[in-house]
Amino acid sequence: MKSHSPYWRGLLACAGLGLLGGCMPTHPPRPLVAAVALPDTWREGPQGTGALQTQWWRGIGDPVLERLVERALRYNNDLLLAATRIEEAEAAARIADAAGWPTLSASVSNQSSRSLGTRGLTLSHVTQPGVQLGWETDLWGRLRLQGAAAALRTEAARADQAGAQVSVAAATAQAYVRLRALDAQHAVSRATASSRAEALRLAADQARVGYISQLQLTQAEAEYEAVQQTLPQLELAVRQQENALRILTGEPPGPAERGQPFAALRLPAVPATLPAELLQRRPDIARAERLLAASDATLAAQRRAFLPQVSLSANAGRLFTNALHYDPVTIWSIGGSILAPLFTAGRLQAQVDAATAQRDQAAFAYRGVVLNALGEVENALAAVERLRTQREHTERRRDVLARSLGFAQDRYQAGYASHLEVLDAQRNLYQAEIERIRARQGEMENRITLYRVLGGGWQAGSAER
Structure with missing residues (x-):
């Protein structure tokens, strides 16, 4: 029996480790309510x-816009920050x-001492x-799971x-579209201001000769x-839109480059997606x-903190002393340790509970992102x-006005209407142009x-732009 004592000691140690492993809490599942049921198709039905x-x-269809977007993808400050993350x-x-x-490390220690012995003072x-x-x-x-979690967080950063x-x-x-639309509105307003300045000059001449009343003049x-x-x-x-566009492209505020006029910009096709x-x-x-x-x-790594931690260590070195006339002595040690948690006052379980809550938060955050994406x-x-129907109506309204x-001007010149009808028609046409x-x-x-809300052409696993 004595010859088998190492065997029994090893067997008891393994049994003890098994009992400790049984104390590890189970992995709690994700909340069922965090699951998202995706619809088969969009509410509007297939359009693209x-x-x-x-x-x-x-x-x-604007080369200037293409250059601005490429510049923004290279120099935008938010993207530079994302790269550092x-x-x-x-x-x-x-x-x-x-x-x-x-881990491998080197060490050197040096000690000097002076002491009083039977032979007097000794220096060593x-x-x-x-x-x-x-x-x-x-x-x-446990360490492998921690590494896997860190790798997943790197993918999340990408x-x-x-x-x-x-x-x-x-x-x-x-x-850029807003800037070109503002340019178009400014051009329409300048043209309208020029035509109304001429109309005001004519109205002033007519008011002087009594052809129109002062009311019509003040209306003009x-x-x-x-x-x-x-x-x-x-x-x-x-000016503000130019500054905003330049900041997006990573440049200080200033004039922005223009390309095609607003009317020449094309609508991107509606893509087909599910x-x-x-x-x-x-x-x-x-x-x-x-x-x-x-x-x-x-969470899985935190659960494994309940299990024993096994560590191996080894030390080797040389010992030089004046007592040996600096004849070095080789010293070494090798061993291992098992650290098994027996009592932690609930600390390990609290850490598992915190990791579970954080996992559930991530599950609900994922659900929220998916629901928000579907809504967008x-x-x-x-x-x-x-919006296409609205634009078509505004275009037809502009043509009608x-x-x-033209009718109001003809009636005014023929003496069938006052100049106020012309002013009303001009005002309505100007508003229709802006609309x-x-x-x-x-x-x-x-x-x-x-x-953008469809992902901009990005796909999981695709390379960086």
């Missing part, structure tokens, strides 16, 4: 036929991976160089950068001033999914047909928004 292109802004996450992943490898010197090796064996996969790229490209395109003056007051407002809006494709096309969904997986891995796409798709102005520009601007911005 084209593919979702990565560089969708080229469909607008990726570097930080990659460094954290390397730190987590390094925890599973052995001790020098001890050595190396130390340590390694925590990852028997239960998805976050991709989402920022999609948003910056869309924001730049929308800012009021209409002229009404258009004149819009010019500085539009000029200020243009709700289920959003899970692979939206970077923010991919980010939330990676963070959820990382929190699950962190539904809203953009719902606006496609309605242009004919009305037509704004309606087309809204349609273009919504089409850009549609590309």
